[in-house]
Amino acid sequence: MTFQHTLHIQTRGRGMTELTAAVRDAVRASGVRTGLAHVFVRHTSCSLLITENADPDVRRDLETLARRWAPDGDPAYRHDMEGDDDMAAHARSVLTEVAxxxxxxxxxxxxxxWQGIYLWEHRAQGHRRELVVTVIGS
Known part of the structure; x- marks a missing residue:
């Protein structure tokens, strides 16, 4: 059995939005009892992660690390068509996961x-993000 559902998430800008409940709802709606749930984000400037959902300091610290990995406005970047956060957002996406x-x-x-599923917005401004949840199993 295969089930697929599209989620539309409006972000508020850089930071994380928890998706655990939405993905859990898709799994329940699928009717699959044993299998895999796969989540894919259809964008190149945000990412997905599973991380601790109890202490928000974990997510704040991850953002601090991301600023070190890929700082906004680095003069070495060539791709900055959409602002100082443009290339940094793409780099952060590549360094994390899109599925x-x-x-x-x-x-x-x-x-x-203590695990939660999160959409990690890497752009400074909010965006409408599209995710595909596919549940496969029996």
């Missing part, structure tokens, strides 16, 4: 106790 796969068992996502 995630998670196991499904008994019709539920099999995430760990």
């Amino acid at each position: 995630l796969s998670m196991p499904v068992g008994d019709g539920e996502l099999l995430l760990g106790t």
Whole structure:
């Protein structure tokens, strides 16, 4: 059995938006009891991650690290057509993930106790993001 659902997420700008409940709802709607849930974001300046969902300092610290990995406005960047955050956002996306796969068992996502699924917006301004959730199994 295969099920596919599209999510539309409006971000508020740089930072993380939790998707756990939306992905969990898609898994439940799929009717799949055992299989895989795959989430793919259809953009090049944001990414997906699974990280701790209990302490928001973890997500703030990840943003601090991302600023070090790919700073806005680096004079070495050639691609800056959409502003100082343009190339930095693409680099952050490449350094992280644009797709995630998670196991499904008994019709539920099999995430760990402190794991959450997040869309990580790398642009300074908010954007409408499209994600495809595909659930495969029986």
